[in-house]
Amino acid sequence: MRSSKYSLVILPALLGFSGVNAEESGIFLEGGYQQGKAQYSTSKNGKDATTANLKGFGLQIGYQMFANKYFGFKVYGFFDYAHTQGIEFANKDASGGNPINCQMPNGLPAGVPIPGGVPGHAGAAPGGGLPAGGMPQCSINVMGILQQVVGSNKPVQPNMLTYGGGADLIVNVISNKMMALGVIGGIQLAGNSWILATPNITDVAMKYMDVSKKATGFQFLFNVGGRLRILKHSSIEAGIKFPMLRSNPFLQTKNDGTIYLRRLYSWYVNYAFTF
Structure with a gap:
């Protein structure tokens, strides 16, 4: 009987102690710098590919939850923007x-x-x-069309927009009231759009028949990195994200080629504030 009384007292105490240094659950805002690589190719497997730098920023808003001071989970919506710095054509036209x-x-x-044509009608067959x-x-030629849109002596510099939702697992190796240090990783499901900072390509597509543009496609990304919490509300995350799908065409014709434009990866450094 006495042991059961001790159990009733000790068990809540242990549970309470385990939650003393647990991280706070709540809504968070996050944002920071991103840099990576974009790839231009005329084939799905990346042959004859050209790469260029991507620079921009990323934003997140969501909710994070912690079961205890070592394990947490967060769900969020996110938006990435990046500008491509000069994709040059090996054969411009x-x-x-x-x-x-x-x-x-x-x-x-x-x-x-x-x-053999009729006089006055060059190339016409007899009888008109x-x-x-x-x-x-x-x-x-899709390369020639894209180069004509931006100018014959200018590199192609599209802007990338990626937007959607994600979920990450948080694992802390060290966690106390002052700080927490651990790793973070998860997946992101998103739409991915490429926008040329040039006159609208629709006019060129109308001029040259059988040209279609698919600026937006579905994307699946892996996200992995490290996380440092400072005091109660602030944290810094640094990591890298990898888009996994490569088969979304950007510009294609029915008879002579397709251009594939995709992000290879981006590394990031973010600051997050949890309310």
């Missing part, structure tokens, strides 16, 4: 100055008079029908 390249079936460039060489066959 493979079509020789014109993103659209047309040839007649006989190999002659379109527009060249074909023998189709050209003697047949209908022209055209190919559209």
Whole structure:
């Protein structure tokens, strides 16, 4: 009987002691600097790829919960912005100055008079029908189109927007009233958009037939890093995030190529305040 009384007294005391240094649960705001790499490629597997630096910032708002001073969990919405610093083309315009390249079936460039045409109608077949060489066959060069949008002597500098929700696990190695030190990791589900800081590409797409732009696609990211809490409300996080999906086309034509534009990774340093 006496041991059961001691148990009733000791157990709550132990539970209370374990929660003395537990971190605070609550709403948090977080933001900081991001830097990484973007990749431009004409194939899903990254062949013939060109990379460029990404620089920007990230924001988060969410709620964090702690079971005890060592284990916690947070859910949040986030927004990342980054500017790409100069993706150069290895071959700026493979079509020789014109993103659209047309040839007649006989190999002659379109527009060249074909023998056998009716006088006054160069290239026309007798009787005013189709050209003697047949209908022209055209190919559209996506690299040339994209380069024409930004200017023939300028690098391509798209802006990246990533937005969605995430969930991270927090594991503290050290935790007391003054500070906590540990690791953090989780996943993020997001939309990812690329925006050219140039005139709208829609006009070019209308001019050159069969060109489509897919500026926004779904993205899945892994996030891993370290975390330092200072006193009660402030914490600093540093880590790296890896977008996993690479098959979203940015600009494509039906007959001659697709441009894939994606973020390879970003490292970040954030400050968070928990209310």
